[in-house]
Amino acid sequence: MKTVKNILVLLLVIALASCSNKPSDQITNADDYDQYLNLIDNKSLDLAHKEIVFWEDKLDRAPNQSTYLGQLATNYATIFEYTGAIENLYKTEALLEEANKANNYGRVGTLRSLARNYISQHRFKEALVLANKAFAIGEGKKETQKLLFDVHMELGNYDEAVKNLEAIKDFNDYDYLIRIAKWNDHKGDLPTAIQFMEKARTIAEKEDNKTLRIWSYSNLGDFYGHAGRIQDSYNSYLQTLKLDPNYFYALKGIAWIVFSHERNTAEAKRIIETISKTHNTPDFYLLKAQIAQYEGNSAEENINTAAYFAMLKTNNYGAMYNKYNVLLFADKKETAPKALEIAKIEVDHRPTPDSYDLLAWSYYNVGNVKKALEIAQSHVAGKSFEPRVQYHLAAIYKSNNFSEKIPSIKKELLKSTYELGPNFETKIIQL
Secondary structure, X not given: OHHHHHHHHHHHHHHHHHHHOOOOOOOOOHHHHHHHOOOOOOHHXXXXXXXXXXXXXHHHHOOOOHHHHHHHHHHHXXXXXXXXXXXXXXXXXXXXXXXXXHOXXXXXXXXXXXXXXXXXXXXXXXXXXXXXXXXXXXXOHHXXXXXXXXXXXXXXXXXXXXXXXXXXXXXXXXXXXXXXXXXXXXXXXXXXXXXXXXXXXXXXXXXXXXXXXXXXXXXXXHHHHHOOOHHHHHHHHHHHHHHOOOOHHHHHHHHHHHHHHOOOHHHHHHHHHHHOOOOOOHHHHHHHHHHHXXXXXXXXXXXXXXXXXXXXXXXXXXXXOHHHHHHHHHOOOOOXXXXXXXXXXXXXXXXXXHHHHHHHHHHHHOOOHHHHHHHHHHHOOOXXXXXXXXXXXXXXXXXXXXXXHHHHHHHHHHOOHHHHOHHHHHHHHOO
């Protein structure tokens, strides 16, 4: 009897412990972020709207003051940032183009602003033309070289990117540190990238620069997640929200943790649905489609995928969603040729290893595995370390009977299931 009693006591203790403690893989707590959901006020957005009224009035009174155009552009860019409404990005572009015409394309600051707008639109070649024009003027060369690094990275001109990075080298400069972090991430050296980003964060904190702190925390949230440091990632996103409660990107990062790490699809959907009420962009439908796929709900997956394409049709996003479109179209035999068409355009727009991966993956999905291998070996292998790219590479190797190359890639991919998402686990195992 005593033994039975002891067993019962032990079971009771275990039961109580399981009720009082979260699962060992539980990172998030809704109490931490619920205060940032369903916010009524957005002070930054309200201020931007007020500023637009103010500067439009001043412009009406003095139409020749081109500096007012720049002020208006800045505030429309803020509205785009917080709402995702694409018309505000185009309004920003129109104002900056008008300002540049008024200045005869002679002010480097206005040229750089328009170039950054083009980057947001994935119009990288046009951005490079403006960046080079700004550099030729000569004023504020270091600022322009930062822009040139950014554009050349987007275009895959890595030698030129490094030249500009070396030209601004200063380990005490925030802008240099975030760029050398990006460079190391590109090379596949994530630990070093994190170290530089942490140094940048320290500078932002010492200067008590709110904008730079928000940028540092949110980007470290991404980096930590890629490194498997999920708790650190979560904490960084919370730090971001503490500074800017309306910063949707941090909430999206938390939703990914809830989905990919904790596999809590109901909570992930709750967060996403809430964010998309104020920041409505096509990628949220893709995230909901991923979750539905994981749940085995093909009807819901198809509804969200259709909603994604409907939103693209309703709004002109240019080339901004080409990557997503290629991946979606390549998944189905009947649309794979369309993926190939878009991938060719994307390589022309930005001939990076990632773009060539899209091209190789498209050829693979239309059945031309030899062409896929040729492109992958020439333009992708050893040049991009993104997990999705590595998965494509392994699948292409497998289809060409290069089985000896797969185990090492597969080993790394199994460490990247958080970044890739739960739907990739079975795919990786089957390689």
